[in-house]
Amino acid sequence: MSHDSSSPDSERRDFIILTAQAMGALGAAAVIWPFVNSMNPSADVLALSSTEVDISPIAPGQEIKVMWRGKPVFIRHRTPEDIAAAEAVSLTELRDPQTDAERVKKGKEQWLVMVGVCTHLGCIPLGNLAGDYRGWFCPCHGSHYDTAGRIRKGPAPTNLVVPPFEFLSDTKVKIG
Amino acid sequence: MAHAPKEQQPGVVGWLDYRLPIFGTLKGALVDYPVPKNLNYFWNFGSIAGVCLVIQILTGILLAMHYNPSVAGAFNSVEHIMRNVNYGWLLRYMHAVGASMFFIVVYIHMFRGLYYGSYKAPREVLWWLGVLILVLMMATAFMGYVLPWGQMSFWGATVITNLFSAFPLVGDPIVTWLWGGFAVDNPTLNRFFVLHYLLPFLIVGVVFLHLIALHAHGSNNPLGIDAKAPKDKIPFHPYYTVKDFFGFGLFFLVFAAFIFFAPNYLGHPDNYIEANPLVTPAHIVPEWYFLPFYAILRAFVFDIPFWALAALPFAYAGYLAQKINKAREFTLENLFGAMQWGRAKEAAGRVQSLLASLGAGGFLVLLGLIGFVIEAKLAGVLAMFGAIVVLLFLPWLDTSPVRSASFRPLYRWFFWLFALNAVALGFLGSMPAEGIYVVFALICTGIYFAFFLVVMPLLSRYEKPLQLPESISAAVLAH
Numbered sequence: 198m199s200h201d202s203s204s205p206d207s208e209r210r211d212f213i214i215l216t217a218q219a220m221g222a223l224g225a226a227a228v229i230w231p232f233v234n235s236m237n238p239s240a241d242v243l244a245l246s247s248t249e250v251d252i253s254p255i256a257p258g259q260e261i262k263v264m265w266r267g268k269p270v271f272i273r274h275r276t277p278e279d280i281a282a283a284e285a286v287s288l289t290e291l292r293d294p295q296t297d298a299e300r301v302k303k304g305k306e307q308w309l310v311m312v313g314v315c316t317h318l319g320c321i322p323l324g325n326l327a328g329d330y331r332g333w334f335c336p337c338h339g340s341h342y343d344t345a346g347r348i349r350k351g352p353a354p355t356n357l358v359v360p361p362f363e364f365l366s367d368t369k370v371k372i373g
Numbered sequence: 374m375a376h377a378p379k380e381q382q383p384g385v386v387g388w389l390d391y392r393l394p395i396f397g398t399l400k401g402a403l404v405d406y407p408v409p410k411n412l413n414y415f416w417n418f419g420s421i422a423g424v425c426l427v428i429q430i431l432t433g434i435l436l437a438m439h440y441n442p443s444v445a446g447a448f449n450s451v452e453h454i455m456r457n458v459n460y461g462w463l464l465r466y467m468h469a470v471g472a473s474m475f476f477i478v479v480y481i482h483m484f485r486g487l488y489y490g491s492y493k494a495p496r497e498v499l500w501w502l503g504v505l506i507l508v509l510m511m512a513t514a515f516m517g518y519v520l521p522w523g524q525m526s527f528w529g530a531t532v533i534t535n536l537f538s539a540f541p542l543v544g545d546p547i548v549t550w551l552w553g554g555f556a557v558d559n560p561t562l563n564r565f566f567v568l569h570y571l572l573p574f575l576i577v578g579v580v581f582l583h584l585i586a587l588h589a590h591g592s593n594n595p596l597g598i599d600a601k602a603p604k605d606k607i608p609f610h611p612y613y614t615v616k617d618f619f620g621f622g623l624f625f626l627v628f629a630a631f632i633f634f635a636p637n638y639l640g641h642p643d644n645y646i647e648a649n650p651l652v653t654p655a656h657i658v659p660e661w662y663f664l665p666f667y668a669i670l671r672a673f674v675f676d677i678p679f680w681a682l683a684a685l686p687f688a689y690a691g692y693l694a695q696k697i698n699k700a701r702e703f704t705l706e707n708l709f710g711a712m713q714w715g716r717a718k719e720a721a722g723r724v725q726s727l728l729a730s731l732g733a734g735g736f737l738v739l740l741g742l743i744g745f746v747i748e749a750k751l752a753g754v755l756a757m758f759g760a761i762v763v764l765l766f767l768p769w770l771d772t773s774p775v776r777s778a779s780f781r782p783l784y785r786w787f788f789w790l791f792a793l794n795a796v797a798l799g800f801l802g803s804m805p806a807e808g809i810y811v812v813f814a815l816i817c818t819g820i821y822f823a824f825f826l827v828v829m830p831l832l833s834r835y836e837k838p839l840q841l842p843e844s845i846s847a848a849v850l851a852h
Contacts, residue, residue, distance in 0.1 A: 231460035235435050239457040 247373030249365065252308065260324050262313060265372045269313035269321055270360060271333075272370070275344065280306050282331070283345035293355045297345045300359050310362050310372065311346045317353035333357070402588065407606035408613050409594035411849050415489075416592065417620030418482040424621060425475035426580065430573050432468040433517075436461075440520065442566035444559040447522035448647040466636040472514050473639045474628050476662035479507060487767075488788055490776030491593040497768040499586040504764045506579050511663070513572040516565040518660060519557075523644030528657045530557045530565070536670070539754040556650060596848055597777025598841055605845035656805060664802030665795050666757050669821065671806045672814040673752040680741025686734035693727040756818060763825045770825055773833040780839040784832050791824045 248265045252272060255261055260273040275283075283297040301309060315322050320337035328334030329350060330343035340351030347356040362372045381391040390396045439458050441450035454461035483503065486492055492500035519530045534551045538544040553560030591600065600606050607613075631638065639661060643654045659667050747755070763770075778785045798817045804810045842848035 231463050232431065232435055234459040235461060235464055236438065237459055239439070239453070239459060239461070241453065241457040 247371060249369060249371045251368060252370055253368035257307065263372070265312075265360065270372055271309070271311050271313040271324060271346075271357075273309040273311075273324070275307050275309055279331075279344040283343060283347075286343065286345075286347075290349075292348050295345075295347060295356055300345050300347075300356070302364060305364060308364075308370070309344075309346060310359060310370065311357040312360050313357070315340055315353055316348065316355045316357065317351070322357070402584070402609075403614070404608065404610040406588065406609040407600075407603070408592055408609050409600050409605060409845055410607045410612075411594050411596060411845050412592065412613070412616075413595050414616075414620065415481070415485040415595075417617060418478050418485060420617045421620055421624050422475065422478045422482055423580065424624070425471060425478055426573070426576060428471050429468060429475060430577070432464045432471065433570070433573065435464050436468055437566075437570060440566070442520070442563050444522065444562055444648075447520060447562060451521045463632070466632045468517075469640060470628065470631045470636060472517065473660070473662065474624070474631070475510065476514070478624070479510065480662070483507070484792060486593075487791075488778045489593055489595060490597050490771070490773075490778070492768050493771070493776050494768065495590050496586070496593065499583060499589075500768060501765060502579055502583040502586055504761065506576055506583065508761060509572055509576045509579065513569055513576070514660065514662070516569040516572075518644075519562065519565045520569060521644060522562065522648045524646045524648055524652075524654050525641045525644040525657065527557060527648035527650065528653050529659060530561065532657065533659075534561075536754050536757075539748070539751040541751070558650075593776060594845060595777060595779065596842060596845060597775060597780065598845065601844050602846065658803055661799065661803070664800075665798035665821075666760055666802070668798040668802035668814045669760050669818045670753045670757040671802070672811065672818040673749045673756060674811055674815075676746040676749050677752050678741040679745040679747070680738040682747075683734040683737040683741070686730040686737065690727050690730040690734065693723050693730065697723050697727065756822075760821060763822065767825065767829075771829040771833055773836065773838065775838040775841065780841055781832070781836060782839060783836045787824060787828050787832065790820070794820045794824070 246266055248263065250261075250263050250272060252274070255272065255274045257274050257276050260271055262269045262271060264270070273279075280297065286297075288294040288296065297306070300311075313321050313324075315335040315337065317335065317338055317340050320335050322328075322333035322335040322340070322342060324333050326332070328341035330341050332344045332346060332349075333342040334340070335342075335351070335353065338352050340353035341349050342353075342357055343349050345356075346359075348354070360372055362370055365371050377394045378387075378391055378397060381387055386396050436454060439450060439454045439461065441447055451465070454465050458464075486500065486503070515529070515533060519526045534548055534557065537547045537551065540547070549555065551561070552558065553564060591606075594600075641658070643657075646654075658664070773781065773784070775781055778788055794817050798814070798821065801810055801814045801817060806814075842851070
């Protein structure tokens, strides 16, 4: 294949090759996207992305786990002491600084709702006042969380995640 | 194929190629590979078949990520793919329509080989590997059709696995073994899924062997004559890459037309009813690409007495007698020739074979007379499998030294008769097995086998081929 750049045909040929390649790349991308996207969450999985929980049976000091998007969510009914302990902490002590008020809904400070997955490598922390800060303790690699679910000690980088949630009524909460 | 370069070339590619000669091999196969310069568009279908295989594997892997191979979940998981999975409908329709496209492309590819004599020496093994790919494709397609677990899936699986029950003694245990139970059920579905996933990768392996065999002597061409001089060939790139890409474009248009406008045209509505082991649909038919073979299967509605089979050994005995006769004339003329002893020994061997085949024929007649028959069911099954097995013998049934039908004035007509007959068999396979359809199915089955077993050997012997051109270049320049 001789490629003579001085011939009058070469410009035309380059144009044809470039446009053909561009069309080919467009076509390939148009096919690859459906292939890739088919592995994203399907419609039925997305339809399960919110869950409603009745919180009336949870007494102060008690905690329940519910499933949301295949993961556990901790719902803790905190005692006034828990709240006081969380609010007393100075932000400078925290690795991931966040006030207690930022992690709860105003007027319903007793309800702490968090995704129960350690932010280190995905294990489920133990509850019931476990760990050095009377909050949660992850046994896998030793992360300690306080009564607001904030990281205080250990390898985890951030606080336990608070999912989007709202109170539908005083006794009903919708997560997601 | 893969030869390491003798000296390391500069650059990263050179460094790697010296250790793993992958780039050099690819360049040799896809860039420099010399191809006869007179290929027509029928030579596009090999590479299109390769594209089909890749599409089937890619879409199949993605579908398998959402499919549930259990009797309880299979049907619903296919609907889940259609309704919930992102672009699941596209993947499934690509896969289902893709199977049909794969078959039509492979059938055209095979008819191309049949017309231009691509199966003749030195390409017999290339042809065999192609037939093997077809058989693997048929097994894969059949098991894939079972996976949606609709009514056609279930009853297709039941009927096809029951084919094996036709064999005496071993038939029923084989069927039970295939099913893993006493009917098509969960174990059957599960193993079919596993095999449906496995076989395409075996096909990929055989395709590579097919390509190695192809590259050993290069592509045949519409003239059917060997390339003699370098000027008879041109490099694969850019001449055939661009031609193949053009072919892909046309193929994708047809493919897309089916996917987006008639995705279910080639399927059966009954397969959108979940499998029910208690009710058979009134009219069950396989997918279109199996219809000719299905017609052959159903053509036999009567038992075949053993004496009818004696025709085969008797015909062979007649052929041997003729050869012996010729050989004797030859040895009489050259009584003291140096070759005489060798020929005499050969002749003695022929006489022995002659007596043996006469004996075998007589034995079959005797068995027939005391009432031995091949049951209709077994005859149909044997004919159906035989319809594919006969393809393996093609290089020896057609001994004409001329490859291309362009230079075989009689063969050309028989070829088109055969092609028409194959379409007729397909039509008959789609019709109910009753009345006139059965009669025609038997006639067409007869034509199918007569083409290979009678027409081909006789034409090879008596047809007078046209004058072949001197070379590919000479023929091309003459236009």
